[in-house]
Amino acid sequence: MSISYTASTRFAEEESENFVLHPMRVMSLPRIHPAAPMRAYSVHLGTLDENFHGLIEIPDELAARIASGDVVLVNGWRLDDEFILADFFGEIRDVAPWHQVRIGSIPKGVNCEVGECAARQILQLIDEEIANPVVAQAVHAQLARSDFYAGFFAAPASSMAHHDFPGGLALHSLEVALIVARMPRSSFTNAIGRDIALAAALLHDIGKVEYVLSGYCCHGTGHETRTIALLGPILHWLRENEDSSVAELLLYLLSQDGKAAHASCPEAIAVRFADRMSATANASQQAFASAPRHFKYAKRKLGGPLADKTYYRALELHQHAAE
Structure with missing residues (x-):
């Protein structure tokens, strides 16, 4: 490859x-x-x-x-x-050829600082954690597309909910992949399943590139559907260069079926959990950022049907002394 x-x-x-x-x-x-x-x-x-x-x-x-x-x-x-x-x-x-391009070819300084830092860490994560070269190259090829990378590494992950700042989409995707990478290897069906879960973690929100840049006016088409639409060339290339089950599992992990509570493989549960963990952790951090230290809960305006959300935290009476 x-x-x-x-x-x-x-x-x-x-x-x-x-x-x-x-x-x-x-x-x-x-x-x-x-x-x-x-x-x-x-x-x-x-x-x-x-x-x-x-x-x-x-x-x-x-x-x-x-x-x-x-x-x-x-x-x-x-x-x-x-x-x-x-x-x-x-x-x-x-x-x-497009399917041989790597993230390292993204130009320095084109994207925001957060996105550029995330790009470097994503490059390192792919090289160190995704063992299958075909799966690794599929992620490289998608994220480094000439008509795609500028939006992915500069866009926010949402308008208000979490990672709502330039580069937030790339940072959230990186965080989801890092959480998956830290899960015990025994949690996955097999080695290729873990590789596909890491790929899905990095690609799970790529549909937001169009969704965010359109001002969230996509005629009722959510970012999940747009993610699947963008994967066509990568899925075809995976079927040609690996067992067809690799492309099918990646498609399943990124589909609504794979994200549902009844998902039928551990890789789907891993990506779904990591996604929620990253999003909630960032939203909670933002909610408590301006709150006094003694506050045990904080509200944050999210917009849309969830106008406000309350975040909770525990406080220690006997804090450990800094070492």
Whole structure:
């Protein structure tokens, strides 16, 4: 499932700490640089770690089909600060297929601070916790889509209920996945079931990208339905590259059936519990944020049919001294 590409002979002969070899996101359409000493394109490229203003060699036939938002396979060199035309020189070898794109190709600085921090932690969680490479890549491909990532990592999770701030959607999704990851492995049906539960935790609210950005005016279509609609390409790709039961379980976990109280597999219960835990914990924290320390309950306005909700907490008479 990994992207593989080889450095050109010119670059490979002189590898150093300034050598760069990885996928990057195209942030602006390539254009011929009039001041360059050779035929090269000026391109703004980005990753989650850093952004580059590149002076890039691109075959003409490839340059004609590169679009802003594409992830391209690049190798080259960081340039000294004295070089005013660009801070990176290299060559684009190819455009990465959508199903090989990873979260690391999300450009640095495009999203809000909360969303960018969540993106880094989601990248780490996928690499460390999701053992099946096909399932892991499915999550990468969905969250790093060029028409999707900016909304997902910048949108709030709700208008008032919980995580109602820029980047809240990504942070809530991360929290749900972290709660699932901390559950005993024996709680899951098997190893692939745990991987799918983690994937479902990260993807369970992706329908809110459209739902939130529309101002919650989606003609009665809830974010759960929109989540399923967005999963079509990923489910098809999973069926082609893994047992069909993997795609079916992911679909079940994200469906209304999987979220119901009568869900018939432990993975569904795990995701449902983690979702409620993350949402309620954040809402409770916000409710008590401005309350005096001696308050045992606090009310918070949520809007809609649940105009107010009361949150409760216990207080200690004999608090432990800080170590």
